[in-house]
Amino acid sequence: MLLRGVALLAGCYIIGQIIGESLGHYLGINNNVGGVGFAMLLLIIAQNELEKRNLFHVEMGEGVMFWSKMYIPVIVAMSSIQNVRVAFNNGFLALLAGILPVAICLLFMPILSKSKNN
Amino acid sequence: MEYIIELLDKNGLIVAFLVTGIMVYFSDWFSIKLTNKKLPGSAIAIFLGLVIAYIGGVLTQGKSGIADVSGLSGFKVMGGPMFRDFAIVSTAMGASFAVIKKTGSVGILSLFLGVIFSFVAGVGIAFAFGITDAASLTTIGAGACTFVVGPVTGTAVGASSDIIAISIAAGVVKSILVTIGTPYLAPYIGLNNPKSAMIFGGLMGTTSGTAAGLAATDPKLVPYGAMTATFYTGLGCLMCPSVLYFALKAMM
Numbered sequence: 001m002l003l004r005g006v007a008l009l010a011g012c013y014i015i016g017q018i019i020g021e022s023l024g025h026y027l028g029i030n031n032n033v034g035g036v037g038f039a040m041l042l043l044i045i046a047q048n049e050l051e052k053r054n055l056f057h058v059e060m061g062e063g064v065m066f067w068s069k070m071y072i073p074v075i076v077a078m079s080s081i082q083n084v085r086v087a088f089n090n091g092f093l094a095l096l097a098g099i100l101p102v103a104i105c106l107l108f109m110p111i112l113s114k115s116k117n118n
Numbered sequence: 119m120e121y122i123i124e125l126l127d128k129n130g131l132i133v134a135f136l137v138t139g140i141m142v143y144f145s146d147w148f149s150i151k152l153t154n155k156k157l158p159g160s161a162i163a164i165f166l167g168l169v170i171a172y173i174g175g176v177l178t179q180g181k182s183g184i185a186d187v188s189g190l191s192g193f194k195v196m197g198g199p200m201f202r203d204f205a206i207v208s209t210a211m212g213a214s215f216a217v218i219k220k221t222g223s224v225g226i227l228s229l230f231l232g233v234i235f236s237f238v239a240g241v242g243i244a245f246a247f248g249i250t251d252a253a254s255l256t257t258i259g260a261g262a263c264t265f266v267v268g269p270v271t272g273t274a275v276g277a278s279s280d281i282i283a284i285s286i287a288a289g290v291v292k293s294i295l296v297t298i299g300t301p302y303l304a305p306y307i308g309l310n311n312p313k314s315a316m317i318f319g320g321l322m323g324t325t326s327g328t329a330a331g332l333a334a335t336d337p338k339l340v341p342y343g344a345m346t347a348t349f350y351t352g353l354g355c356l357m358c359p360s361v362l363y364f365a366l367k368a369m370m
Contacts, residue, residue, distance in 0.1 A: 009204070009207065009208050009211075010204075012207060013203065013204055013207050016207065017203070020274075023360070024274075031274045031275055031276065031359060031363075032273075032274045032359070033274065033359055033360040034274075034355060034356040034357070034359055034360045035203070035274075036203050036206055036207060036270050036352075036355040036356075037352045037353065037354075037355035037356025037357070038356065039203070039207040039210075040206070040207050040209075040210035040351070040352035040355070041210075041352060041356075043207055043208070043210045043211060044210050044211075044213050044214070044215065044352075045215075047211060047212075048214060048215060048216070061211065064208050064211045065208075065211065066208075067204060067205050067208035068205070068208040068209045068211055070201075070205050070208075071205040071206065071208065071209050072142065072160045072163065072164075072326070073135075073138045073139070073142055073163075073196075074196060074197065074201050074202055074205040075160075075164055075167075075202070075205075075265065075266065076138050076141060076142060076163045076164055076166070076167040076197075077134055077138050077167065077193050077196040077197030077201075078167070078197035078198075078202050078269060078286075079164050079165075079167030079168045079171060079197070079265075079283075079286050080138075080167035080168070080170045080171045080174070080183050080184040080185070080193055080197060081171060081182050081183045081184060081185040081193050081194055081197045081198075081279075082168070082171050082183050082279050082280070082282055082283035082286065083171075083175060083181045083182070083183065083278070083279035083280040083282075083283055084168050084169075084171040084172040084175055084183060084280070084283045085171075085172055085175025085176055085179075085183075085280075086175070086181075086279075086280035086283075087280035087281070087283035087284045087287070088172060090247065090280075090284050091287065093243060093244060093247045093258070093284060093288075094261075094284045094285075094287035094288045094291060095287075095288075095291055096243045097239070097240045097243045097244065097258055097261060097262045097284070097285075097288035097291075098262065098287070098288040098289065098290070098291025098292040098294075098295060099291060099292075099295060100239040100240075100242075100243060100262070101235060101236035101239040101240060101262045101263075101292060102292055102295050102296060102299070102322065104235050104236075104239050105231075105232055105235055105236065105321040105322055106303065106307065106321075108228075108231060108235070108321060109307040109308075109309075109314075109317065109318060109321060110307055110308060112224055112227065112228050112231075112317045112321070113307070113308045113313075113314045113317055
Protein backbone atom coordinates (compact mmCIF):
# COMPACT_ATOMS: atom_id res chain seq x y z
CA MET A 1 0.00 0.00 0.00
CA LEU A 2 2.82 2.35 0.90
CA LEU A 3 4.46 1.82 -2.46
CA ARG A 4 1.14 2.34 -4.26
CA GLY A 5 1.13 5.84 -2.83
CA VAL A 6 4.69 6.46 -4.01
CA ALA A 7 3.77 4.99 -7.41
CA LEU A 8 0.70 7.24 -7.64
CA LEU A 9 2.92 10.24 -6.93
CA ALA A 10 5.52 9.02 -9.43
CA GLY A 11 2.83 8.51 -12.09
CA CYS A 12 1.43 12.02 -11.62
CA TYR A 13 4.98 13.39 -11.66
CA ILE A 14 5.97 11.69 -14.91
CA ILE A 15 2.70 12.47 -16.72
CA GLY A 16 2.84 16.10 -15.55
CA GLN A 17 6.45 16.44 -16.73
CA ILE A 18 5.59 14.86 -20.09
CA ILE A 19 2.72 17.36 -20.53
CA GLY A 20 5.05 20.25 -19.61
CA GLU A 21 7.83 19.01 -21.87
CA SER A 22 5.49 18.31 -24.80
CA LEU A 23 3.87 21.71 -24.45
CA GLY A 24 7.31 23.32 -24.60
CA HIS A 25 8.24 21.14 -27.56
CA TYR A 26 5.15 22.00 -29.60
CA LEU A 27 5.31 25.68 -28.70
CA GLY A 28 8.76 25.69 -30.24
CA ILE A 29 10.72 26.48 -27.08
CA ASN A 30 12.98 23.97 -25.43
CA ASN A 31 11.55 24.53 -21.95
CA ASN A 32 9.45 22.47 -19.62
CA VAL A 33 6.30 24.55 -19.45
CA GLY A 34 4.69 24.11 -16.05
CA GLY A 35 5.31 20.38 -15.67
CA VAL A 36 5.35 20.60 -11.88
CA GLY A 37 2.08 22.53 -11.87
CA PHE A 38 0.39 19.94 -14.09
CA ALA A 39 1.70 17.13 -11.90
CA MET A 40 0.30 18.81 -8.78
CA LEU A 41 -3.09 19.21 -10.42
CA LEU A 42 -3.05 15.55 -11.46
CA LEU A 43 -2.23 14.43 -7.92
CA ILE A 44 -5.09 16.50 -6.48
CA ILE A 45 -7.53 15.14 -9.06
CA ALA A 46 -6.32 11.55 -8.58
CA GLN A 47 -6.61 11.75 -4.81
CA ASN A 48 -10.07 13.34 -4.91
CA GLU A 49 -11.34 10.75 -7.40
CA LEU A 50 -9.90 7.81 -5.47
CA GLU A 51 -11.41 9.13 -2.24
CA LYS A 52 -14.81 9.44 -3.88
CA ARG A 53 -14.63 5.78 -4.86
CA ASN A 54 -13.31 4.82 -1.43
CA LEU A 55 -10.11 3.48 -2.98
CA PHE A 56 -7.71 5.81 -1.24
CA HIS A 57 -6.02 3.82 1.53
CA VAL A 58 -4.54 5.67 4.54
CA GLU A 59 -1.21 3.94 3.97
CA MET A 60 -1.20 5.14 0.38
CA GLY A 61 -1.39 8.67 1.72
CA GLU A 62 1.59 7.95 3.95
CA GLY A 63 3.69 7.02 0.94
CA VAL A 64 3.05 10.48 -0.47
CA MET A 65 3.30 12.20 2.92
CA PHE A 66 6.87 11.02 3.38
CA TRP A 67 7.93 13.02 0.34
CA SER A 68 5.81 15.94 1.40
CA LYS A 69 7.75 16.02 4.67
CA MET A 70 11.06 15.73 2.81
CA TYR A 71 10.15 18.87 0.91
CA ILE A 72 11.87 21.43 3.16
CA PRO A 73 15.11 19.37 3.52
CA VAL A 74 15.25 18.95 -0.27
CA ILE A 75 14.76 22.71 -0.72
CA VAL A 76 17.57 23.27 1.82
CA ALA A 77 19.85 21.00 -0.23
CA MET A 78 18.80 22.81 -3.40
CA SER A 79 19.71 26.18 -1.83
CA SER A 80 23.14 24.90 -0.87
CA ILE A 81 24.15 24.03 -4.45
CA GLN A 82 23.42 27.46 -5.99
CA ASN A 83 26.04 29.91 -7.12
CA VAL A 84 25.54 32.19 -4.11
CA ARG A 85 29.09 33.58 -4.34
CA VAL A 86 28.15 35.38 -7.56
CA ALA A 87 24.61 36.21 -6.39
CA PHE A 88 25.90 37.78 -3.18
CA ASN A 89 26.32 41.24 -4.71
CA ASN A 90 22.62 41.27 -5.53
CA GLY A 91 21.52 40.62 -1.96
CA PHE A 92 19.70 43.93 -1.79
CA LEU A 93 17.74 43.05 -4.93
CA ALA A 94 16.61 39.80 -3.29
CA LEU A 95 15.58 41.69 -0.16
CA LEU A 96 13.42 44.15 -2.10
CA ALA A 97 11.98 41.44 -4.36
CA GLY A 98 10.80 39.69 -1.20
CA ILE A 99 9.34 42.75 0.53
CA LEU A 100 7.49 44.61 -2.24
CA PRO A 101 5.15 41.73 -3.31
CA VAL A 102 4.04 41.27 0.30
CA ALA A 103 3.26 44.98 0.62
CA ILE A 104 1.30 45.07 -2.65
CA CYS A 105 -0.70 41.92 -1.89
CA LEU A 106 -1.50 43.20 1.61
CA LEU A 107 -3.14 46.26 0.07
CA PHE A 108 -5.55 44.01 -1.81
CA MET A 109 -6.45 41.92 1.20
CA PRO A 110 -9.15 44.26 2.64
CA ILE A 111 -10.64 44.79 -0.83
CA LEU A 112 -11.00 41.07 -1.50
CA SER A 113 -12.26 40.31 2.02
CA LYS A 114 -14.98 42.90 1.67
CA SER A 115 -16.06 41.82 -1.77
CA LYS A 116 -16.98 38.38 -0.48
CA ASN A 117 -19.78 39.86 1.63
CA ASN A 118 -21.55 41.16 -1.43
CA MET B 119 42.01 10.58 4.69
CA GLU B 120 41.65 10.34 0.93
CA TYR B 121 39.84 7.01 1.07
CA ILE B 122 37.31 8.50 3.49
CA ILE B 123 36.47 11.37 1.14
CA GLU B 124 36.18 8.84 -1.66
CA LEU B 125 33.74 6.85 0.48
CA LEU B 126 31.70 9.99 1.24
CA ASP B 127 31.48 10.86 -2.45
CA LYS B 128 30.48 7.30 -3.35
CA ASN B 129 27.62 7.54 -0.84
CA GLY B 130 26.88 11.14 -1.75
CA LEU B 131 23.10 11.13 -1.39
CA ILE B 132 23.26 9.57 2.08
CA VAL B 133 25.88 12.09 3.20
CA ALA B 134 23.59 14.87 1.94
CA PHE B 135 20.69 13.38 3.98
CA LEU B 136 22.91 13.43 7.07
CA VAL B 137 24.28 16.95 6.63
CA THR B 138 20.88 18.42 5.70
CA GLY B 139 19.36 16.64 8.69
CA ILE B 140 21.89 18.27 11.01
CA MET B 141 21.20 21.67 9.42
CA VAL B 142 17.43 21.31 9.80
CA TYR B 143 17.86 20.11 13.39
CA PHE B 144 20.04 23.12 14.22
CA SER B 145 17.60 25.50 12.51
CA ASP B 146 14.63 24.14 14.47
CA TRP B 147 16.62 24.47 17.70
CA PHE B 148 17.60 28.02 16.76
CA SER B 149 13.99 28.88 15.89
CA ILE B 150 12.59 27.60 19.19
CA LYS B 151 15.33 28.62 21.62
CA LEU B 152 16.56 31.92 20.23
CA THR B 153 13.61 33.41 18.33
CA ASN B 154 10.72 31.90 20.28
CA LYS B 155 9.43 30.44 16.96
CA LYS B 156 9.12 33.97 15.54
CA LEU B 157 11.41 32.93 12.70
CA PRO B 158 10.27 29.62 11.16
CA GLY B 159 12.83 26.80 11.30
CA SER B 160 12.31 26.10 7.59
CA ALA B 161 13.25 29.66 6.57
CA ILE B 162 16.35 29.56 8.78
CA ALA B 163 17.35 26.21 7.26
CA ILE B 164 17.00 27.47 3.69
CA PHE B 165 18.95 30.59 4.57
CA LEU B 166 21.60 28.37 6.13
CA GLY B 167 21.67 26.43 2.84
CA LEU B 168 22.44 29.65 0.97
CA VAL B 169 25.17 30.45 3.51
CA ILE B 170 26.95 27.11 3.06
CA ALA B 171 26.57 27.49 -0.71
CA TYR B 172 28.39 30.81 -0.38
CA ILE B 173 31.10 29.23 1.76
CA GLY B 174 31.47 26.38 -0.74
CA GLY B 175 31.74 28.90 -3.57
CA VAL B 176 34.43 30.92 -1.80
CA LEU B 177 36.43 27.81 -0.85
CA THR B 178 36.41 26.20 -4.29
CA GLN B 179 35.64 29.13 -6.65
CA GLY B 180 33.13 26.72 -8.21
CA LYS B 181 29.58 27.25 -9.39
CA SER B 182 27.73 24.54 -7.49
CA GLY B 183 27.97 25.86 -3.95
CA ILE B 184 28.69 23.26 -1.30
CA ALA B 185 28.52 20.42 -3.83
CA ASP B 186 31.95 21.46 -5.16
CA VAL B 187 33.56 20.65 -1.82
CA SER B 188 34.98 17.13 -1.95
CA GLY B 189 32.95 14.65 0.04
CA LEU B 190 29.75 16.68 -0.32
CA SER B 191 29.04 16.13 -4.02
CA GLY B 192 25.84 14.23 -3.12
CA PHE B 193 24.08 17.54 -2.50
CA LYS B 194 23.78 17.76 -6.28
CA VAL B 195 21.54 14.71 -6.26
CA MET B 196 19.44 15.61 -3.24
CA GLY B 197 19.03 19.24 -4.26
CA GLY B 198 18.79 18.53 -7.99
CA PRO B 199 15.64 19.07 -10.06
CA MET B 200 14.40 15.47 -9.85
CA PHE B 201 14.09 15.17 -6.07
CA ARG B 202 13.03 18.79 -5.82
CA ASP B 203 10.12 18.52 -8.26
CA PHE B 204 9.08 15.14 -6.83
CA ALA B 205 8.90 16.57 -3.30
CA ILE B 206 7.07 19.70 -4.46
CA VAL B 207 4.42 17.69 -6.31
CA SER B 208 3.82 15.57 -3.19
CA THR B 209 2.81 18.69 -1.20
CA ALA B 210 -0.35 18.91 -3.33
CA MET B 211 -1.72 15.93 -1.39
CA GLY B 212 -4.63 16.86 0.82
CA ALA B 213 -5.63 19.85 -1.27
CA SER B 214 -9.23 19.69 -2.29
CA PHE B 215 -11.14 21.45 -5.06
CA ALA B 216 -14.34 21.10 -3.04
CA VAL B 217 -12.93 23.19 -0.20
CA ILE B 218 -11.51 25.91 -2.41
CA LYS B 219 -14.85 26.14 -4.22
CA LYS B 220 -16.41 27.12 -0.91
CA THR B 221 -14.57 30.44 -0.88
CA GLY B 222 -16.12 31.02 -4.27
CA SER B 223 -14.70 33.09 -7.06
CA VAL B 224 -12.93 35.44 -4.64
CA GLY B 225 -10.65 32.60 -3.47
CA ILE B 226 -9.65 31.80 -7.04
CA LEU B 227 -9.31 35.51 -7.84
CA SER B 228 -6.98 35.95 -4.85
CA LEU B 229 -4.78 33.13 -6.20
CA PHE B 230 -4.40 34.70 -9.62
CA LEU B 231 -3.92 38.21 -8.22
CA GLY B 232 -1.39 36.91 -5.69
CA VAL B 233 0.75 35.19 -8.35
CA ILE B 234 0.52 37.98 -10.92
CA PHE B 235 1.15 40.89 -8.53
CA SER B 236 4.11 39.17 -6.86
CA PHE B 237 5.54 38.29 -10.26
CA VAL B 238 5.17 41.82 -11.62
CA ALA B 239 6.65 43.35 -8.45
CA GLY B 240 9.65 41.01 -8.58
CA VAL B 241 10.23 41.64 -12.29
CA GLY B 242 9.93 45.40 -11.76
CA ILE B 243 12.59 45.40 -9.04
CA ALA B 244 14.94 43.16 -11.02
CA PHE B 245 14.52 45.46 -14.02
CA ALA B 246 15.28 48.49 -11.84
CA PHE B 247 18.52 46.75 -10.82
CA GLY B 248 19.56 46.53 -14.45
CA ILE B 249 18.57 42.96 -15.33
CA THR B 250 17.10 42.86 -18.82
CA ASP B 251 16.99 39.28 -20.14
CA ALA B 252 13.57 37.62 -20.02
CA ALA B 253 14.75 34.36 -18.41
CA SER B 254 16.43 36.10 -15.44
CA LEU B 255 13.56 38.56 -14.97
CA THR B 256 11.03 35.71 -15.03
CA THR B 257 13.03 33.71 -12.48
CA ILE B 258 13.27 36.61 -10.02
CA GLY B 259 9.59 37.42 -10.55
CA ALA B 260 8.80 33.78 -9.81
CA GLY B 261 11.03 33.93 -6.71
CA ALA B 262 8.91 36.85 -5.53
CA CYS B 263 6.01 34.34 -5.58
CA THR B 264 7.75 31.70 -3.42
CA PHE B 265 11.21 30.18 -2.94
CA VAL B 266 9.90 27.09 -4.74
CA VAL B 267 8.31 28.71 -7.78
CA GLY B 268 11.54 30.66 -8.37
CA PRO B 269 13.96 27.74 -8.86
CA VAL B 270 11.37 25.56 -10.65
CA THR B 271 10.81 28.39 -13.12
CA GLY B 272 14.52 29.19 -13.31
CA THR B 273 15.35 25.60 -14.29
CA ALA B 274 12.54 25.56 -16.87
CA VAL B 275 13.55 28.77 -18.62
CA GLY B 276 17.29 28.08 -18.33
CA ALA B 277 18.33 30.84 -15.92
CA SER B 278 21.83 30.81 -14.40
CA SER B 279 22.46 29.47 -10.92
CA ASP B 280 23.24 32.87 -9.35
CA ILE B 281 19.89 34.22 -10.59
CA ILE B 282 18.18 31.15 -9.12
CA ALA B 283 19.98 31.86 -5.82
CA ILE B 284 18.58 35.41 -5.84
CA SER B 285 15.09 34.06 -6.50
CA ILE B 286 15.39 31.66 -3.54
CA ALA B 287 16.62 34.48 -1.29
CA ALA B 288 13.70 36.71 -2.35
CA GLY B 289 11.26 33.90 -1.54
CA VAL B 290 12.89 33.34 1.86
CA VAL B 291 12.61 37.07 2.68
CA LYS B 292 8.93 36.93 1.74
CA SER B 293 8.36 33.83 3.86
CA ILE B 294 10.02 35.40 6.92
CA LEU B 295 8.14 38.66 6.44
CA VAL B 296 4.76 36.89 6.22
CA THR B 297 5.58 34.75 9.25
CA ILE B 298 6.55 37.69 11.44
CA GLY B 299 4.07 40.22 10.10
CA THR B 300 0.85 38.19 9.99
CA PRO B 301 -0.01 38.25 13.74
CA TYR B 302 0.53 42.03 13.89
CA LEU B 303 -1.39 42.81 10.72
CA ALA B 304 -4.26 40.36 11.25
CA PRO B 305 -6.58 42.81 13.09
CA TYR B 306 -6.13 45.48 10.41
CA ILE B 307 -6.87 43.23 7.43
CA GLY B 308 -9.80 41.34 8.96
CA LEU B 309 -7.89 38.07 9.19
CA ASN B 310 -10.11 36.30 11.73
CA ASN B 311 -12.22 33.76 9.84
CA PRO B 312 -11.64 30.78 7.51
CA LYS B 313 -12.64 32.66 4.38
CA SER B 314 -10.27 35.57 4.95
CA ALA B 315 -7.54 33.03 5.83
CA MET B 316 -8.07 31.36 2.44
CA ILE B 317 -7.90 34.72 0.67
CA PHE B 318 -4.74 35.52 2.63
CA GLY B 319 -3.15 32.20 1.63
CA GLY B 320 -4.10 32.84 -1.99
CA LEU B 321 -2.61 36.32 -2.05
CA MET B 322 0.61 35.49 -0.19
CA GLY B 323 1.32 31.95 -1.35
CA THR B 324 4.51 30.94 0.47
CA THR B 325 3.01 27.92 2.25
CA SER B 326 5.54 27.79 5.08
CA GLY B 327 5.25 31.53 5.81
CA THR B 328 1.46 31.54 5.64
CA ALA B 329 1.14 28.47 7.84
CA ALA B 330 3.60 29.78 10.46
CA GLY B 331 2.08 33.27 10.41
CA LEU B 332 -1.47 31.98 10.78
CA ALA B 333 -0.37 29.62 13.55
CA ALA B 334 0.84 32.64 15.53
CA THR B 335 -2.43 34.48 14.78
CA ASP B 336 -4.98 31.71 15.34
CA PRO B 337 -4.06 28.03 14.89
CA LYS B 338 -7.61 27.25 13.73
CA LEU B 339 -6.97 29.25 10.55
CA VAL B 340 -3.85 27.30 9.48
CA PRO B 341 -5.48 24.58 7.34
CA TYR B 342 -7.49 27.14 5.36
CA GLY B 343 -4.55 29.40 4.55
CA ALA B 344 -2.23 26.45 3.86
CA MET B 345 -4.79 25.00 1.46
CA THR B 346 -4.92 28.00 -0.87
CA ALA B 347 -1.16 28.53 -0.47
CA THR B 348 -0.65 25.00 -1.85
CA PHE B 349 -2.75 25.85 -4.88
CA TYR B 350 -0.66 29.02 -5.18
CA THR B 351 2.54 26.98 -5.54
CA GLY B 352 0.89 24.87 -8.24
CA LEU B 353 -0.47 27.88 -10.08
CA GLY B 354 2.88 29.67 -9.82
CA CYS B 355 4.77 26.66 -11.22
CA LEU B 356 2.20 26.50 -14.01
CA MET B 357 2.02 30.19 -14.97
CA CYS B 358 5.51 31.58 -14.39
CA PRO B 359 7.47 29.43 -16.88
CA SER B 360 4.62 29.65 -19.43
CA VAL B 361 2.19 32.55 -19.92
CA LEU B 362 4.06 35.03 -17.73
CA TYR B 363 7.42 34.13 -19.33
CA PHE B 364 5.94 34.42 -22.84
CA ALA B 365 4.31 37.74 -22.01
CA LEU B 366 7.60 39.09 -20.70
CA LYS B 367 9.54 37.73 -23.67
CA ALA B 368 7.12 39.43 -26.04
CA MET B 369 7.66 42.72 -24.23
CA MET B 370 11.45 42.60 -24.09
